Amino acid sequence: MKNSGYYSQFGGAFIPEILVQTFDELESAYLAARDDDSFWAEYLELMSTYSCRATPISRLDNLTKELGGATIYVKREDLNHTGAHKANNVMGQGLLTKRMGKKRVIAETGAGQHGVATATMAAKFGFDCTIYMGALDVERQRPNVFWMEQMGAEVVAVKEGSQTLKDAINEAFRDWVTNMDDTHYVLGTACGPHPFPEMVSWFQSIIGTEARAQMLETTGKLPSRVYACVGGGSNAMGIFSGFLDDKEVELVGVEAGGRGRGSGQHAARLAYDDATIGVAQGYKTFFLQNTDGQMQETHSVSAGLDYVGVSPILSHFHETGQVRFEAATDDAVVAAMQRTVRREGLIPALETSHAFAQAYLEAPNMSPDENILVNMSGRADKDIFTVADAVHDPKWKEFIISKADAYRQEMNNA
Numbered sequence: 414m415k416n417s418g419y420y421s422q423f424g425g426a427f428i429p430e431i432l433v434q435t436f437d438e439l440e441s442a443y444l445a446a447r448d449d450d451s452f453w454a455e456y457l458e459l460m461s462t463y464s465c466r467a468t469p470i471s472r473l474d475n476l477t478k479e480l481g482g483a484t485i486y487v488k489r490e491d492l493n494h495t496g497a498h499k500a501n502n503v504m505g506q507g508l509l510t511k512r513m514g515k516k517r518v519i520a521e522t523g524a525g526q527h528g529v530a531t532a533t534m535a536a537k538f539g540f541d542c543t544i545y546m547g548a549l550d551v552e553r554q555r556p557n558v559f560w561m562e563q564m565g566a567e568v569v570a571v572k573e574g575s576q577t578l579k580d581a582i583n584e585a586f587r588d589w590v591t592n593m594d595d596t597h598y599v600l601g602t603a604c605g606p607h608p609f610p611e612m613v614s615w616f617q618s619i620i621g622t623e624a625r626a627q628m629l630e631t632t633g634k635l636p637s638r639v640y641a642c643v644g645g646g647s648n649a650m651g652i653f654s655g656f657l658d659d660k661e662v663e664l665v666g667v668e669a670g671g672r673g674r675g676s677g678q679h680a681a682r683l684a685y686d687d688a689t690i691g692v693a694q695g696y697k698t699f700f701l702q703n704t705d706g707q708m709q710e711t712h713s714v715s716a717g718l719d720y721v722g723v724s725p726i727l728s729h730f731h732e733t734g735q736v737r738f739e740a741a742t743d744d745a746v747v748a749a750m751q752r753t754v755r756r757e758g759l760i761p762a763l764e765t766s767h768a769f770a771q772a773y774l775e776a777p778n779m780s781p782d783e784n785i786l787v788n789m790s791g792r793a794d795k796d797i798f799t800v801a802d803a804v805h806d807p808k809w810k811e812f813i814i815s816k817a818d819a820y821r822q823e824m825n826n827a
């Protein structure tokens with residue numbers, strides 16, 4: 414056990430002996446990259462030519478008028494390649510993999526978004542790529558699995574345990590132990606053993622650095638509040654990073670409230686009081702677990718926020734009060750998404766819509782002199798099945814049925 418990578422009592426690296434050297438190597442490569450200005454310059458060049466950076470900020474004129482309080486601005490991470498902030502992390506880790514001389518990457522994925530982003534990076538850099546995904550998630554997320562395989566990744570359906578994200582994480586670590594010499598594990602969020610929380614936050618800090626400068630340039634001042642949704646915590650860490658020294662800016666993290674406080678069906682580790690401090694998956698943080706340390710089932714309409722743990726850095730900020738944590742329920746989230754689509758023509762992912770829901774709740778009570786900034790972590794193309802279900806769109810159902818009928822005929826004729 415090492416002493417670095419702690420944020421008050423949270424974080425650390427609780428890893429098997431056999432991986433200690435691999436983590437040391439990763440930490441050294443990461444620290445050397447941080448000290449090397451040419452690394453960040455190469456990263457900026459890559460992100461500007463491959464992933465639409467710098468992403469703009471957009472002002473929501475219609476909703477600002479309708480809500481009648483603070484002016485709402487949005488940081489457009491949805492414009493990244495593959496549709497979310499995840500590109501910032503995987504491209505950064507891709508450059509680091511190259512620097513370490515490794516030729517293969519592996520990753521875990523739940524909803525499949527991180528798997529698609531990693532497979533994209535591997536295709537571009539010419540790495541071999543294996544993605545671990547719970548067998549249940551493979552069934553539920555066929556479109557993402559399809560693209561991963563098209564990009565040349567091998568998708569392994571993990572049939573252990575609950576056949577979801579946590580089982581995929583265990584399997585990815587097992588692979589790493591066997592193949593650490595030539596393989597880098599591209600962890601998907603600001604969680605896990607040190608140096609991942611810090612390293613992922615560093616790559617994502619590109620969001621906050623841009624956003625702070627853009628708000629100053631556009632409005633002449635800093636926003637009063639900055640909102641981000643919180644799954645593992647990487648997009649939140651990314652945008653918050655730009656404002657950590659600005660005491661006048663309030664930072665608000667919004668978790669998955671699912672079916673609400675007290676329902677036992679949510680993934681609010683910090684906003685509700687159900688989570689306790691523990692060590693799992695190689696790090697110490699607040700987990701939704703029972704008194705025996707067994708992980709609980711979580712629930713959210715958005716797969717990307719449906720996780721038992723949370724970034725140790727955010728647990729630390731929760732305790733110090735540097736970030737305020739709230740939770741938005743599934744119903745509020747779907748309503749906020751529909752409202753944003755209808756009134757602004759922006760299509761926020763269900764994850765992202767948690768941040769919008771909280772911002773819309775608070776904006777009317779603020780002064781028209783104030784600005785708020787919402788991190789639009791991603792777009793909702795991937796959510797079309799879930800959203801069409803939630804809004805009971807009959808034409809969508811007809812479309813799916815006619816597709817299924819056509820496939821059935823094709824198979825019968827074959």
Ligand SMILES: *Cc1c(COP(=O)(O)O)cnc(C)c1O
Nearest residue numbers: 644645646647648717764790791
């Ligand atoms: C994956 C994902 C998230 C959740 O991950 P964080 O690490 O908490 O940022 C949020 N929004 C979108 C669009 C995602 O794809």
